Amino acid sequence: MDKKEDFPALGSLEKKKDANQQSNQKNKKKEDKKEDEKKEEVNTETQKPVEEVKKAKLKATVRTFVPKSSVPKEPVKINYYIPHEEPTLAEMDYFPTLGGPAPTAPVVSDAQIRHSEFLERHELFKPYICLIPKELWYVPQEYIDMYGFPIMSLLPELYAYLWNTYNIFFTPDAQWQTNSSTVMSTLGELWTHAEWRDRIIAKEQKEIEEWEREMREWEEENLEDEDGVSIDEMDSYGKGKKNKKNKKKKKDDKGKRPPPPPPKSLSSYKRFEKKKDETVVPKKNIGFKEVSEITFEEEVVEVDETRQPSSLVFIGHVDAGKSTICGNLMFMTGMVDERTTEKFKQEAKEKNRDSWWLAYVMDINDDEKSKGKTVEVGRATMETPTKRYTIFDAPGHKNYVPDMIMGAAMADVAALVISARKGEFEAGFERDGQTREHAQLARSLGVSKLVVVVNKMDEETVQWNEARYNDIVSGVTPFLIEQCGYKREDLIFIPISGLNGQNIEKLTPACTWYQGPTLIEILDNIEPPKRNADGPLRVPVLDKMKDRGVVAFGKVESGVIKIGSKLAVMPNNLKCQVVGIYNCKLELVRYANPGENIQIKVRMIDDENLINKGDVLCPYDNLAPLTDLFEAELSILELLPHRPIITPGYKSMMHLHTISDEIVIQTLAGVYELDGSGKEYLKKNPKYCKSGSKVIVKISTRVPVCLEKYEFIEHMGRFTLRDEGRTIALGKVLRYKPTVVKKVEEIPSNVEGDQAKDEESKTASFEYTGSETTLFQNEKKYDVLVYDPEEDTIVTSSNAAEYTE
Numbered sequence: 164m165d166k167k168e169d170f171p172a173l174g175s176l177e178k179k180k181d182a183n184q185q186s187n188q189k190n191k192k193k194e195d196k197k198e199d200e201k202k203e204e205v206n207t208e209t210q211k212p213v214e215e216v217k218k219a220k221l222k223a224t225v226r227t228f229v230p231k232s233s234v235p236k237e238p239v240k241i242n243y244y245i246p247h248e249e250p251t252l253a254e255m256d257y258f259p260t261l262g263g264p265a266p267t268a269p270v271v272s273d274a275q276i277r278h279s280e281f282l283e284r285h286e287l288f289k290p291y292i293c294l295i296p297k298e299l300w301y302v303p304q305e306y307i308d309m310y311g312f313p314i315m316s317l318l319p320e321l322y323a324y325l326w327n328t329y330n331i332f333f334t335p336d337a338q339w340q341t342n343s344s345t346v347m348s349t350l351g352e353l354w355t356h357a358e359w360r361d362r363i364i365a366k367e368q369k370e371i372e373e374w375e376r377e378m379r380e381w382e383e384e385n386l387e388d389e390d391g392v393s394i395d396e397m398d399s400y401g402k403g404k405k406n407k408k409n410k411k412k413k414k415d416d417k418g419k420r421p422p423p424p425p426p427k428s429l430s431s432y433k434r435f436e437k438k439k440d441e442t443v444v445p446k447k448n449i450g451f452k453e454v455s456e457i458t459f460e461e462e463v464v465e466v467d468e469t470r471q472p473s474s475l476v477f478i479g480h481v482d483a484g485k486s487t488i489c490g491n492l493m494f495m496t497g498m499v500d501e502r503t504t505e506k507f508k509q510e511a512k513e514k515n516r517d518s519w520w521l522a523y524v525m526d527i528n529d530d531e532k533s534k535g536k537t538v539e540v541g542r543a544t545m546e547t548p549t550k551r552y553t554i555f556d557a558p559g560h561k562n563y564v565p566d567m568i569m570g571a572a573m574a575d576v577a578a579l580v581i582s583a584r585k586g587e588f589e590a591g592f593e594r595d596g597q598t599r600e601h602a603q604l605a606r607s608l609g610v611s612k613l614v615v616v617v618n619k620m621d622e623e624t625v626q627w628n629e630a631r632y633n634d635i636v637s638g639v640t641p642f643l644i645e646q647c648g649y650k651r652e653d654l655i656f657i658p659i660s661g662l663n664g665q666n667i668e669k670l671t672p673a674c675t676w677y678q679g680p681t682l683i684e685i686l687d688n689i690e691p692p693k694r695n696a697d698g699p700l701r702v703p704v705l706d707k708m709k710d711r712g713v714v715a716f717g718k719v720e721s722g723v724i725k726i727g728s729k730l731a732v733m734p735n736n737l738k739c740q741v742v743g744i745y746n747c748k749l750e751l752v753r754y755a756n757p758g759e760n761i762q763i764k765v766r767m768i769d770d771e772n773l774i775n776k777g778d779v780l781c782p783y784d785n786l787a788p789l790t791d792l793f794e795a796e797l798s799i800l801e802l803l804p805h806r807p808i809i810t811p812g813y814k815s816m817m818h819l820h821t822i823s824d825e826i827v828i829q830t831l832a833g834v835y836e837l838d839g840s841g842k843e844y845l846k847k848n849p850k851y852c853k854s855g856s857k858v859i860v861k862i863s864t865r866v867p868v869c870l871e872k873y874e875f876i877e878h879m880g881r882f883t884l885r886d887e888g889r890t891i892a893l894g895k896v897l898r899y900k901p902t903v904v905k906k907v908e909e910i911p912s913n914v915e916g917d918q919a920k921d922e923e924s925k926t927a928s929f930e931y932t933g934s935e936t937t938l939f940q941n942e943k944k945y946d947v948l949v950y951d952p953e954e955d956t957i958v959t960s961s962n963a964a965e966y967t968e
């Protein structure tokens with residue numbers, strides 16, 4: 164068989180291959196000869212059938228493409244997945260199956276893109292979109308025998324080409340090897356694509372013929388004239404009643420049977436097409452209502468689309484004046500009325516703390532707390548002509564850093580409050596002062612813009628002294644840029660007096676040397692980070708309460724949440740439906756855009772303890788990924804003096820969106836180092852890492868957690884590690900090993916009320932694989948996750964394979 168004729172795409176491969184071939188030609192010839200001789204001997208000795216000898220020869224031919232001398236330094240991973248069943252010709256177009264750099268670039272189909280997006284999202288592999296034309300695939304018979312269905316693979320020529328050019332190859336058990344004997348064993352028994360194709364064509368042809376025959380029979384039975392005589396019978400009509408009677412009897416026996424279903428080869432292609440619709444109209448009936456069936460207890464308010472939502476957190480050392488500034492902001496923007504102001508003033512006076520009345524404004528949520536709302540961070544709202552702010556007043560004391568982290572996790576913009584008062588700035592900026600830690604944490608939690616508010620400028624020891632202000636600015640700037648990672652242009656400085664309200668709304672004549680914008684102007688001018696309204700809905704839960712139904716608090720990180728949205732609470736995969744959305748002013752609205760801090764009232768969950776901080780609300784048919792093992796880039800800050808290095812097994816607390824839990828660093832995959840010319844490179848498998856280094860690590864969590872890749876949804880892919888109350892590292896999730904969630908079984912639509920709930924609680928439980936301690940003892944024991952294109956989900960995990968290269 165002439166391969167070039169059969170597989171035109173090989174032409175270009177052949178050319179490139181020639182160079183390699185020539186250099187090794189002599190050796191190869193010798194080898195071939197030896198190999199052939201060997202095979203001949205075996206043949207005469209064992210009297211093996213000619214077929215087997217042929218295959219052995221093919222093996223030998225393949226070997227000639229593999230240079231024995233070159234052992235690749237770093238094998239490159241080619242990725243593939245296993246088709247769910249024997250593909251038809253039509254389906255073959257749908258299987259990207261193999262990815263990898265290839266010299267030819269055929270058209271990539273929508274389905275291939277969809278699949279690769281799916282695979283990437285679920286971290287099955289980083290897809291090199293399939294550039295390999297299907298003519299270059301083959302199916303090894305041994306795979307068919309082993310799995311009972313074929314696994315598509317590469318033609319040996321392409322295999323050899325990839326090996327020669329890119330040092331790429333793979334083996335049947337999905338472990339990537341670096342020696343040529345493994346390649347040889349993989350190539351083993353093989354079918355060419357043409358043989359494979361012929362076989363399928365013959366099989367499908369047979370199926371279609373069979374179906375056509377059945378169809379003809381069925382039509383004969385059903386196509387009758389008005390007298391109940393079939394078309395075929397027309398010829399013999401009138402020749403004798405017996406015939407007609409017999410025919411009638413036959414028809415009665417069979418009844419009206421349905422037409423025979425078309426063979427898979429005709430329907431399978433359509434099956435993929437149909438899938439698109441199915442994702443829009445969920446087929447499961449698990450107790451969701453139509454939106455029109457949802458009734459409201461309060462008046463629904465139109466969503467304010469004229470003002471951008473913005474979340475602002477005030478951070479900084481204890482007593483820097485955060486609450487006072489927040490209070491004054493609320494007061495100045497008219498959020499607190501006269502009566503309330505008087506009340507707070509009176510209260511502060513009674514406690515002999517006159518100057519604290521503004522700070523009391525932030526305790527406005529006190530009575531909410533008594534109702535059961537337990538958001539530890541002070542929360543308020545304020546409006547300017549262009550923005551709607553949710554303000555978080557984070558506690559400054561170091562014992563409350565986890566609460567501060569919660570506040571910062573919800574915020575887009577942070578205002579770092581620094582007291583200019585003599586001694587206070589210095590105390591806050593010391594090693595253990597919260598100015599440093601808060602600034603670092605805010606950065607790691609996704610706050611990219613930092614307004615540095617130099618407060619208490621009115622104070623006796625300062626008196627609007629420009630030199631003092633400049634000292635503070637030049638003191639903190641290098642730290643913020645070098646150690647926290649802010650860019651110079653993301654830092655905005657302003658001198659104010661939170662107590663007197665100077666420079667907050669209007670510039671004060673007491674400070675003629677500052678002519679920049681006021682604090683409110685600065686805040687209004689900050690562009691909120693871009694969030695993806697078209698992305699999958701993700702709302703990390705900050706808190707919950709029961710108020711005539713279960714209510715969850717959270718910020719929409721991606722997507723749009725609507726009344727009627729059918730959700731799942733992950734990781735428990737509990738189904739629920741949105742019946743109320745309350746904006747930051749606690750008004751009932753129909754929907755909330757990404758970036759909004761909201762309260763979500765749900766039905767179908769009656770016990771508020773089933774929703775917890777750290778859970779994620781997501782569409783029930785597009786679940787947030789769940790994992791207990793992920794790979795991350797860590798920027799190590801300063802490690803503890805008595806634990807000065809990180810090695811595998813290092814335990815610490817992780818803060819990721821609203822999750823706080825213990826993690827273990829399982830492996831150090833690489834550390835970034837500088838080479839002689841000052842260029843950064845990744846040194847693989849370091850034994851340990853120190854303060855100040857940037858490393859790639861694998862991290863395991865105690866229980867599966869919901870997260871996203873940093874590049875997919877930033878706010879759900881960045882985290883902080885803390886040890887003994889000190890922040891030791893900032894991290895970004897690069898990829899994760901998905902944990903398989905059990906599919907929710909269908910509840911029959913006729914099951915109603917309590918029975919439906921019982922059914923739901925039975926079926927809503929989740930199940931995950933992994934988490935076994937053995938997982939980490941042998942790195943190669945990670946599960947292979949198999950993608951089911953029919954369900955658009957990962958259906959099982961089996962076999963052994965590494966998930967990272």
Ligand SMILES: Nc1nc2c(ncn2[C@@H]2O[C@H](COP(=O)(O)OP(=O)(O)OP(=O)(O)O)[C@@H](O)[C@H]2O)c(=O)[nH]1
Nearest residue numbers: 481482483484485486487518522559619660661662
């Ligand atoms: N002179 C002067 N005093 C201020 C100013 N801002 C705040 N204070 C005082 O500083 C003290 C602490 O203020 P808070 O607003 O409670 O400080 P905080 O940062 O919220 O404190 P924590 O919440 O405990 O971290 C209070 O006595 C305030 O009156 C200011 O601009 N000038």
